[in-house]
């Protein structure tokens with residue numbers, strides 16, 4: 240029985256080796272010019288119970304070379320930033336061969352380096368190559384094509400995740416609007432887009448979720464901005480500045496937004512009334528409203544007629560029926576029944 244297991248182990252390793260020498264580019268960790276000691280850098284002895292004995296436990300193995308002060312991209316000092324993927328805290332719950340999305344509702348939420356990287360297959364410039372994924376709609380993918388399929392392993396249909404945290408629902412192509420992660424966006428008039436982006440662009444989760452230090456290692460490991468954001472994004476009302484909404488201004492030109500090139504009242508709201516983008520816009524998508532409109536209900540409530548709605552009309556001049564509490568004041572938006580005009584408090588707008 241023991242001999243049989245060893246033969247199986249040898250077969251597994253030879254088969255594995257043949258499968259990797261077939262590919263053209265050499266994966267980084269199997270490249271002798273980069274990792275001199277080959278397989279035994281990470282493996283010692285032979286297989287135990289169908290697994291391959293690792294030289295160190297779990298993520299410590301990776302942090303040996305990717306730890307603080309290492310030459311090989313220090314991930315440790317990023318993964319311990321205030322907002323992070325809790326690898327250090329939870330990787331001990333990871334099991335070899337575990338199923339994702341998680342099916343056990345009582346399993347603690349967890350994540351490890353192995354979940355997002357395949358140490359046998361990653362290459363320079365392709366850090367998540369060879370990792371499994373999930374479509375967000377029931378299909379498991381052996382080796383992912385798109386980054387979001389990696390994230391949906393744990394941020395969509397997991398039994399140990401609250402249903403309102405299912406991120407895949409935010410990006411459904413059937414939604415009224417969404418940032419173009421799974422497919423092209425729905426709007427053909429987005430004048431604020433900076434050079435390099437247009438309405439046929441596809442963006443990645445990691446374009447927004449990543450390291451706040453642009454010179455440090457890339458990837459959604461950790462950031463000083465929560466939730467793991469690459470740049471600052473103030474979600475409460477307050478003064479406008481290039482840094483307060485830096486995340487959005489990476490791709491949306493600030494001058495265009497504040498010159499009201501699309502919404503004719505952007506500047507009034509953002510600059511004069513200090514309304515944050517987040518009080519009107521969702522960052523991922525909106526099931527029912529165009530233009531990522533999703534009001535923040537902690538400041539936006541129904542108006543005196545009980546209405547709370549976004550009604551698109553001519554481009555740039557939609558009507559909103561609601562009351563907004565911001566900066567210690569209230570702004571009621573309604574159709575005045577006597578004048579049949581769109582009014583904000585006592586001020587009625589002509590031509591809107």
Ligand code: HEC
Pocket residue numbers: 251252255256268269274277278279280281282290291293335336353358359
């Ligand atoms: C940089 C570290 C590293 C190097 C180098 C490495 N491995 Fe691995 N290997 C791993 C890790 C980590 C796992 C476990 C993956 C998991 O648990 O999901 C693993 C798993 C395996 C397995 C189990 C099946 C599988 O694919 O998950 C085999 C077989 C294997 N390695 C063979 C090899 C061989 C042969 C080499 C040399 C050509 C090698 N490894 C080099 C880190 C490494």
Ligand code: HEC
Pocket residue numbers: 266267268273274280281300301302303304305310311312352353356357358360361362363364365366367
């Ligand atoms: C023996 C040292 C060593 C170990 C152990 C190690 N790495 Fe690496 N890793 C490297 C080197 C060297 C590079 C290339 C760095 C560069 O190009 O600047 C690298 C690069 C990477 C990259 C970037 C993509 C690529 O393939 O070039 C990823 C992702 C990565 N490692 C993940 C891991 C994970 C996950 C583990 C643990 C299973 C691990 N590494 C263990 C040395 C190591």
Ligand code: HEC
Pocket residue numbers: 322323324325348349350351354355386387389390391392393394444445448459465466467
């Ligand atoms: C193996 C599981 C796993 C995978 C894969 C994964 N995550 Fe996570 N993620 C977690 C866990 C666990 C947390 C901690 C919070 C929680 O339990 O949801 C987390 C937290 C986050 C947070 C912070 C949320 C907050 O409220 O602070 C963001 C943002 C995030 N992940 C984005 C991503 C992105 C983007 C990807 C794909 C590139 C991804 N995740 C892939 C497990 C995973």
Ligand code: HEC
Pocket residue numbers: 428429430431432484487488491495496500501502503505508509514515516517518519520530532551553554555556557
């Ligand atoms: C008071 C609500 C409100 C606030 C606050 C707000 N927006 Fe908008 N935004 C809108 C509406 C409404 C539209 C759609 C207008 C139309 O086309 O009919 C829009 C459209 C957009 C568009 C798409 C068209 C374009 O200009 O390229 C972008 C991008 C945008 N907003 C970004 C932002 C950013 C960034 C902020 C914060 C700095 C922000 N918005 C703050 C309501 C708001």
Ligand code: HEC
Pocket residue numbers: 387390391394403404406410418420442443444445446447448465466468472521522523
């Ligand atoms: C355009 C930028 C952007 C993109 C692209 C993006 N996110 Fe986010 N994400 C944000 C912002 C901003 C927040 C926090 C504010 C909010 O909840 O709206 C957030 C919040 C989150 C959270 C925490 C939500 C919660 O309920 O606690 C997770 C998890 C997350 N994103 C995962 C993802 C995944 C997975 C993808 C890709 C499929 C993705 N994000 C794409 C900007 C983005």
Ligand code: HEC
Pocket residue numbers: 298301302305311312314315318324326350351352353354355356364366367386445455456457458459460
């Ligand atoms: C939640 C998923 C996730 C986890 C957990 C994770 N990574 Fe990453 N990592 C990524 C993604 C996605 C990228 C690529 C980002 C990009 O393309 O911009 C990346 C990039 C990297 C890179 C390349 C950085 C560069 O600048 O080229 C290294 C090295 C790396 N990861 C190592 C690790 C190690 C070691 C761990 C565990 C301590 C780890 N990662 C945990 C998702 C993850």
Ligand code: HEC
Pocket residue numbers: 416417418419423424425426427429432436437438439440441442446447472486487488489490491516517520521522529530531
């Ligand atoms: C990585 C680049 C990137 C970042 C960062 C980004 N956006 Fe976008 N955004 C885009 C692209 C590309 C489109 C065009 C999609 C389309 O054609 O419908 C877009 C479209 C939009 C739209 C219009 C959607 C529609 O259907 O009308 C709004 C509103 C918007 N973004 C708001 C924001 C806000 C708010 C932030 C900051 C939280 C932000 N964006 C951050 C790339 C980005």
